[in-house]
Amino acid sequence: MELLRQAVTERTFACERERLAARERLAAALREYLPSGSRVWVYGSLIEPGRFREWSDIDVALEADPSGMSIYLLASLLAERCRRRVDVCMLGETRLEQAIRLRGESWTV
Numbered sequence: 001m002e003l004l005r006q007a008v009t010e011r012t013f014a015c016e017r018e019r020l021a022a023r024e025r026l027a028a029a030l031r032e033y034l035p036s037g038s039r040v041w042v043y044g045s046l047i048e049p050g051r052f053r054e055w056s057d058i059d060v061a062l063e064a065d066p067s068g069m070s071i072y073l074l075a076s077l078l079a080e081r082c083r084r085r086v087d088v089c090m091l092g093e094t095r096l097e098q099a100i101r102l103r104g105e106s107w108t109v
Helices: 002-033 071-082 097-103
Strands: 039-043 058-062 086-090 105-108
Touching (some): 002 071
Parallel strands (some): 058 086
Antiparallel strands (some): 039 105
């Protein structure tokens, strides 16, 4: 039983380290691809300790259209930099807007 508990603890710590690393990669990529001062909302498992897993994606909502590219190109570029799937939506166009504003994190890049 102790080995199982140790394995679960190690996995939990590994997932948390990856969550924090993914946040840093996302912030760096957003600064690269979006104009300075852009406001985005990050939500889902990336902002909730204990919920991020190996298969977790990254969820981002934009307040304004990305300059010079589609949200699909931005999602692809972010996924490449973050090394996992990134879902990008427009905040004002998603049915999740209220929930994102209540539970998400607002980032200014």
